[in-house]
Amino acid sequence: MSLSYYTGMSRHLYGDRDIIIPNLVTLSDSKHWSLSVNPMDNGTLIIVAAGDWRLKNNLPDVGSLHAYLGDHPDYQQLGFDSRQVSHWDTGFCTFLLSVIELSNSVGIKVDLSGLPEGVRRLLMLATAVPQVKDTGRQYQATGNLQKIGQSAIDFANGVPAALHFLGEVVLALVQFFKGKAQYKRADLFLIIQEVGPNALPIVTLISFLVGLILAYMGAVQLQQFGAQIFIADLVGIGMVREMAGLMTGIIMAGRSGAAFAAQLGTMQVNEEIDALKTLGISPMEYLVLPRMLALIMMVPLLTLYGSIVGMIAGMVIAVSAFDVTVFEYYNQTLRALNVQQFLVGLSKATVYGVLIAYSGCLRGMQSGRSASAVGEATTSAVVTSIVLIVVAASILTIVFHALGI
Amino acid sequence: MTATAQQVSPDRVHISLRDLTMAYGDFVIQRDLSFDINHEDIFIIMGGSGCGKSTLLKHLIGLMAPTRGDIEYDGVNFWTSSPQVQNKLKHRFGVLFQSGALWSSQTLAENVALSIEEYTDLGKKQISEVVSYKLALVGLAGYEDFYPSEISGGMRKRAGLARAMALDPEILFFDEPSAGLDPISAKRLDELILELRDSLKTTVVVVTHELASIFDIGNNSVFLDVETKTMIATGDPSKLRTDSPEAKVREFLNRGKT
Numbered sequence: 004m005s006l007s008y009y010t011g012m013s014r015h016l017y018g019d020r021d022i023i024i025p026n027l028v029t030l031s032d033s034k035h036w037s038l039s040v041n042p043m044d045n046g047t048l049i050i051v052a053a054g055d056w057r058l059k060n061n062l063p064d065v066g067s068l069h070a071y072l073g074d075h076p077d078y079q080q081l082g083f084d085s086r087q088v089s090h091w092d093t094g095f096c097t098f099l100l101s102v103i104e105l106s107n108s109v110g111i112k113v114d115l116s117g118l119p120e121g122v123r124r125l126l127m128l129a130t131a132v133p134q135v136k137d138t139g140r141q142y143q144a145t146g147n148l149q150k151i152g153q154s155a156i157d158f159a160n161g162v163p164a165a166l167h168f169l170g171e172v173v174l175a176l177v178q179f180f181k182g183k184a185q186y187k188r189a190d191l192f193l194i195i196q197e198v199g200p201n202a203l204p205i206v207t208l209i210s211f212l213v214g215l216i217l218a219y220m221g222a223v224q225l226q227q228f229g230a231q232i233f234i235a236d237l238v239g240i241g242m243v244r245e246m247a248g249l250m251t252g253i254i255m256a257g258r259s260g261a262a263f264a265a266q267l268g269t270m271q272v273n274e275e276i277d278a279l280k281t282l283g284i285s286p287m288e289y290l291v292l293p294r295m296l297a298l299i300m301m302v303p304l305l306t307l308y309g310s311i312v313g314m315i316a317g318m319v320i321a322v323s324a325f326d327v328t329v330f331e332y333y334n335q336t337l338r339a340l341n342v343q344q345f346l347v348g349l350s351k352a353t354v355y356g357v358l359i360a361y362s363g364c365l366r367g368m369q370s371g372r373s374a375s376a377v378g379e380a381t382t383s384a385v386v387t388s389i390v391l392i393v394v395a396a397s398i399l400t401i402v403f404h405a406l407g408i
Numbered sequence: 409m410t411a412t413a414q415q416v417s418p419d420r421v422h423i424s425l426r427d428l429t430m431a432y433g434d435f436v437i438q439r440d441l442s443f444d445i446n447h448e449d450i451f452i453i454m455g456g457s458g459c460g461k462s463t464l465l466k467h468l469i470g471l472m473a474p475t476r477g478d479i480e481y482d483g484v485n486f487w488t489s490s491p492q493v494q495n496k497l498k499h500r501f502g503v504l505f506q507s508g509a510l511w512s513s514q515t516l517a518e519n520v521a522l523s524i525e526e527y528t529d530l531g532k533k534q535i536s537e538v539v540s541y542k543l544a545l546v547g548l549a550g551y552e553d554f555y556p557s558e559i560s561g562g563m564r565k566r567a568g569l570a571r572a573m574a575l576d577p578e579i580l581f582f583d584e585p586s587a588g589l590d591p592i593s594a595k596r597l598d599e600l601i602l603e604l605r606d607s608l609k610t611t612v613v614v615v616t617h618e619l620a621s622i623f624d625i626g627n628n629s630v631f632l633d634v635e636t637k638t639m640i641a642t643g644d645p646s647k648l649r650t651d652s653p654e655a656k657v658r659e660f661l662n663r664g665k666t
Contacts, residue, residue, distance in 0.1 A: 058528060058530065058534075058538070059528060062534070064533070064534075092576045093541065093542070096541055097534070097537040097538050097540075097541045100537070100540075100541055100544070120607075121607030121608065122607070124606070125545065125603070125607050128545055128603060129541055129544035129545045129549075130544065131547065132544070132547035132549060133549070134544070134549035134550040135549065135550030135551060272512070372512065373512030373555065373557055374511070374512045374513050375512070375513030376512075
């Protein structure tokens, strides 16, 4: 059946706008719109739409039409009559698209000539580019077992990547010590200032409070034996060997490790890292190296500072609440500590610095290219570094104990 | 302006700017901009780099308040209206940002669906049909579940257009629509803009300096001059090309040849 034949026929049948169509079967309607079909003798089913076909009017779906076609399987073609449609928008177009899809699936031809000019052109546009079926995209695991397997595989894949990154960091450090690394000295100092001096207030606060807690915790026990003077030993050794480094490490993980991951992740999103690579500049040397160096230098210094603040807090408590004089406390502290104690604390702090910079930069460089991926990278950087810090602290404590240091 | 806006005629004024001055703090970008954008215009904002085209667009879509002057939509003054009225007006805008500005953690379908979910009471199935239709219109059928990072720059731009069209806006704003597109895609986008204007009666405002586009689709325009910091021409770009009294405008529209 040709297109012109159908158009002529429909004009012949009902040329006027509001003429009553005799065979009309209403499929569904509401106070705004109605959807009907007009069966023709020549195997064409005319879909008659009327009223206001805008999205807001809760338009029908093609279910009723599908059912009608199921009951009357002898039509070869669908046509449209939209002369009584007063308004239309996207809603009408999506309905018509599903009609076209339905007719394709049941093998009936569609004749769009009965539709308004604008609608017809939009439908042509929407169907101009065929739907992409094979997009070469893998779908994600859905079942629980699959998910567990997937995360195990992801984890296993993550280990070589992390080792690879570690290797690159080492190579960058080698370049640095050869004096060949490409980085800006100004950047290094800016990062040092950001992770070092700018962290002093928070390190002061936390170390003071930790020193205070240690002092109180010990004092209550020691007072029973009249041995309050040993608060100085407890706070001194506790801060210098363990607590100052641990607390500084955790603060720096939350402060600088997170910042590194967010910075590098955002640079990844903006293709800034790709831009560096195309210039032949290694992002490992230009971005990761200064961050590693800054933390390796600053975490031990902050730790040293933190242990002194902690000991001052211990002294404040011992003097004010437990009848120890400032002079006694000072002398006892000197007797308890030696250079070895400080070296133990500082070597731990250096390890924490490396771990924080490593996890921050690793997660940042591995970040995906979306806002939420940067968020995940930041979270993961903090979690990774805190876990690594605590694990390293335990291992080092055991090792130092075994060595008798 | 209210009287003009209420007259029903094919070229009635849709957006009207009166003595608009735009500035960042003390730094004036453009001053004394007064022009009208009519219903169903494809209105081009043009001018050299750094003249304030994108800033003007930011004023038109309600992201930046003018330092002085008024912007009216169908006679409603945007910046003196209450936030509720401003929001209502904003629902009638669709904006395509320069690089698409898709939400990177959402799929294309979710990007397009957001405004439909927020501002209509359609069901899930209907929303997904509308979303598929919008994506099909811009030639992205089948890409519903892709994330913006997984598709090309030109596709991101088209997806941005699908998102801008989600609510059948009355006014579509485009910031450099053809920048970064190949000639064929740029041409197709121009055709799509014309098609949207013709079939949906949308008013279109385009920031561009793509000459081919300007003459193909624009029927009205304003030229912002970077030196005098104000508009020096307005009207149909094809006529301005030969008839503008300003040598600068003729030079711009003839690619430096006057």
